[in-house]
Every structure is written in C-alpha cells, then in structure tokens.
Amino acid sequence: MAERECVLPLPGVEHASADLGFAFHRTGRVRRGRACGQCGERQQHSRVSAARSARGQRRAMGLPIPTSTSLGDLAPAFSKAVTRFIAAIEAAGGSVTISATYRPPERAYLMHYAWAIAKEGASPTSIAAKAGVDIDWAHLDAKGRSDQKAAVKAALAMVNGYGMAHSAVLVSRHTEKRAIDMTISGVVGKSVSDANGKAMAIKSLKDLNPVGKSYGVVKLVSDAPHWSDDGH
Known part of the structure; x- marks a missing residue:
C-alpha cells in the first residue's frame, strides 16, 4: 500500500501551521486500509x-x-x-x-468535528471546546472574526490526514x-x-x-x- 506523509494536530502544542492554522507536532505516515x-x-x-x-x-x-x-x-x-x-x-x-x-476520546473529538466541518457543513464557530484539546476550529483573527474558508480547508486537511472514510462517533x-x-x-x-x-x-x-x-x-x-x- 502506498504511503504518504502527513502532519497532524496534537493538543497542547502551540506551534501553528501557517497553511492549516492548527496546532501541529510530528510527521506521521498513513497507510490506506479498511x-x-x-x-x-x-x-x-x-x-x-x-x-x-x-x-x-x-x-x-x-x-x-x-x-x-x-x-x-x-x-x-x-x-x-x-x-x-x-x-x-x-x-x-x-x-x-x-x-x-x-x-482516546481526544482523537475521536478531532476526527468527529473535522468531518462535521469539512463534509457536513457544520459551522466552525459552533464547535464546543474539549478539555485538553488546544485547537482553533474557527480560525479567528485578532478581532475575533472567523475565516470560514480557511477553517473548512484545515478541517478537510485533518480528515485527509487521518485517512477518514466517513464520520467518527464521539463515544x-x-x-x-x-x-x-x-x-x-x-x-x-x-x-x-x-x-x-x-x-x-x-x-x-x-x-x-x-x-x-x-x-x-x-x-x-x-x-x-x-x-x-x-x-x-
């Protein structure tokens, strides 16, 4: 199966990607499977x-x-x-x-709401925060305004990075x-x-x-x- 590099979000890490706007950590590999x-x-x-x-x-x-x-x-x-x-x-x-x-519930949370924003039209500003997960779903600027286009792009990048085929349940x-x-x-x-x-x-x-x-x-x-x- 083909491998591809992906960079995925990790709660608590404050280094942000200029392209995706999430907190990022390490580079991982994802293999396509069931x-x-x-x-x-x-x-x-x-x-x-x-x-x-x-x-x-x-x-x-x-x-x-x-x-x-x-x-x-x-x-x-x-x-x-x-x-x-x-x-x-x-x-x-x-x-x-x-x-x-x-x-881990934190992973389920990231997957669930990334899919909701990227694939189901959920508003990034409506996503409730989760303790221990430091992520800016809404892509707020200095004045507190959400960049909808950037938020959807970033959520889709997360969906693809996790190799998701459909939505993930929270529990x-x-x-x-x-x-x-x-x-x-x-x-x-x-x-x-x-x-x-x-x-x-x-x-x-x-x-x-x-x-x-x-x-x-x-x-x-x-x-x-x-x-x-x-x-x-």
Whole structure:
C-alpha cells in the first residue's frame, strides 16, 4: 500500500501551521486500509501475536493521539477475553491483524468535528471546546472574526490526514476500551476451540462468530473488522 506523509494536530502544542492554522507536532505516515464502521478511520494495520499485543509491545505509531493496537490498552476483562480468542485462532493455524483497540476520546473529538466541518457543513464557530484539546476550529483573527474558508480547508486537511472514510462517533466501544478491529485469516477449513474446549469447524469466517462469543468477544456483523464485549 502506498504511503504518504502527513502532519497532524496534537493538543497542547502551540506551534501553528501557517497553511492549516492548527496546532501541529510530528510527521506521521498513513497507510490506506479498511475503515472501521464506528470510527471512520482507515488505519495502519499492525500484525501482532496475542502475547506481544497483551504486553503492549506493538502500538500504532506515528500519528499524534494514536489509536492503539495493544490488547493491554483494553478494559482488563475484555483484554483477557480477546487474548484467549486470538490464542485459539493462532493455535488452529490462523492469523490475526489488529488495526484498532483503544481510541482516546481526544482523537475521536478531532476526527468527529473535522468531518462535521469539512463534509457536513457544520459551522466552525459552533464547535464546543474539549478539555485538553488546544485547537482553533474557527480560525479567528485578532478581532475575533472567523475565516470560514480557511477553517473548512484545515478541517478537510485533518480528515485527509487521518485517512477518514466517513464520520467518527464521539463515544464508541473503542473509546470505552471495549472493542477491537481485527482481520482474521487462515482459519477457513480448520477447527478452532471455543471457550469450553470444543473444536468448532470453520467453514466460513462467520463460523467464528459463536466461537468468539463463547470467549466474550462478540461480532458486529455489519462491520467487517469490529468485535466488542456486547456486539456494538
């Protein structure tokens, strides 16, 4: 997949770009991939084993306020459930690619309102501030007047920088540490043990759904990579 450089906003950093008018920090890389149905983001996929992810040794890197790919960043009970489920898949000869676990609320806020301004016509002056996020959505001048054109341009740059495919919700199972986006491969035609130790034949990927549920990892069938503790 092609890589491209992008500079993205980071709350609390006071260096401002003359072109975009946001607070900026570091340069990151974005890879094109599948978009999560809840967050709208095309994320960089990191292939990790359950053990390494549980120890937090691999994370999504490069983007300010990154979305984690670590199982260790999930709620403890859900982290344990996912770790066991992934271990069963890997024991059967399958593989798992994790694209998202925990998404900080600050990141969800930036993504949500950047999309609202750039794609839905939301007024930049109507966006409520969020504690810990230092950003000028309205592009106010010294007299307090908003530059609408510059605000929309900057919001669109943020949408593109985050690789968004659609809007992001402010509160989701990801922000609550109760969801994971992962791509599972190599298990069709094999058997995966459920939480009770029963070998379950996997004739298609949907046959993994009851297996995951036995571990407490529930598939959201409308969203290809998304699993959570309650199916939302």
